Amino acid sequence: MSLRFYDTATAQVRDFVPLVEGKASLYYCGATVQGLPHVGHVRSAIAFDQLTRWLRYRGLQVTVVRNVTDIDDKILAKAADSVGAEPAPGVVPDEPWWALAYRFEQEFAKAYDTLGVQRPTYEPRATGHIPEMHALIAALIERGHAYPALDDSGDVYFDVRSWQKYGSLTRQNIDDMQAAPDAGPRGKRDPRDFALWKGHKEGEPDTASWDSPWGRGRPGWHLECSAMVTKYLGTEFDIHGGGLDLRFPHHENEMAQSQAAGHGFANFWMHNGMVTFEGEKMSKSIGNTISPTEMLEQASPRVVRYYLGQAHYRSVLDYRPTSLQEAASAVERIDGFITKAAAKADAAPAAVPDAFAAAMDDDLNVPQALAVLHDTVRAGNTALAAGDGAAVERALGEVRAMTSVLGLDDTADAAAAAGPADAALESLVQDRLAERKAARAAKDWARADAIRDALAAAGITVEDGADGVTWSVA
DSSP: OEEEEEEETTTTTEEEESSSEEEEEEOOOBBSSSSSSOHHHHHHHHHHHHHHHHHTTTOOOEEEEBBOOOOHHHHHHHHHHTTTTOBBBHHHHHHHHHHHHHHHHHHHHHHHTTTTTTOSSSSOGGGGOHHHHHHHHHHHHTTSSHHHHHHHHOOEOOGGGGOTTTTTTTTOOOOSOOOOTSGGGGOOOOOOOOEEEEOOOEEEEEGOBBOOOOOOEEOOOEEEEEHHHHHHOOOEEEEEEEEGGGGIIIHHHHHHHHHHTOOOOEEEEEEEOOOOTTTEEETTTTTTOOOOOHHHHHSSSHHHHHHHHSOOSSSSEEEEETTHHHHHHHHHHHHHHHHHHHOOOOOOOOOOOHHHHHHHHBOOOOOHHHHHHHHHHOOOOOOOOHHHHHHHHHHHHHHHHHHHHTTTSSSSTTTTTTOOOOHHHHHHHHHHHHHHHHHHHHTOOHHHHHHHHHHTTTTTTEEEETTTTEEOHH
């Protein structure tokens, strides 16, 4: 096994050697549950689901932790906006912040399940780890890297200038950075210092604060992940992942506060690219956005997963009006072969082809892996036309193995390949095609057309070609 992944911290592709032989530990940032999931959330989850599946395929025992940020400025603001509001999509009048957070957490879970993202080993919530956060803050203060606010706000800040490596993840000079926006500068030594603990403010719900040695308050955003990952994966672990937009300030601050506390922290930092709309950044203000829900209204979960997972995880994925149609055509070619081959051969998932494995080992090169998948489908169709049963069986086993690794078999609409329903459908359609062939031989064109029309009405497309008649589910 020669796994290699791009590490953001070193800006190079490195050999992946697990810290513990035979095991791999992965933490990736989940949702701040202030609203419905957007396409960036889902793309990130699919990318790290593909990574998890490949690590497991390579024989590693993988522990995956994905957090839920269920206390945050935006969550409190959304809940405050609901006071006296009228019922509307996404709005529950007078909804407590904790109810709003839980409601949207369930929406994320639904989206992940629909698109075949496997559940993590554990999914901790920020509100369940306040003592661990207090311990981390105390350690940072003791080491001289954090301090209580210079005013009476109750805030506690990380002293960025106390940590010489600050800015190393994103290769920035501290003097070129903007002020941290998570708290006003009044109580800070430096405007760039970021909040570890936020003192309770007048007007905020009492339920959104906890007692601490520095006064009643709530955790800063960056602190949450450091405390949770350390609890479940230890002070040093294999991979920390997330969207490219989280590199700064979130991951930069996570790394700084964790390493300043004496933790080795992540051995690899992996970031997935963003999703654009016809080459432009998605923005609600200009109306060029598409949500996972809207995608699922246009295409099946299997097609949506294929589309969101088809690009290299580090690249930009550009959405165009034809994107889902193109993905649907690709999925139909795969499923069409599986259905036809399953009627001829009984093949369980085999090992993936060597070329597929080499692509996935090389920084999770899914586009190249998909090229191997489609090459195998084409070879399988050629074998079907030639009546080469052994080649059909081999191709079917490999295709099933590859679709399983890519998670295409676990979406809400995915049926078991070569299941009894597929075989039954193939048998019924072939019977009707045999009747049609006999009608054409007898020059009974009306009967032949009626059979074709009946199949079309049932969603079956029939195509006459040089190699004979083929059919597919429309």
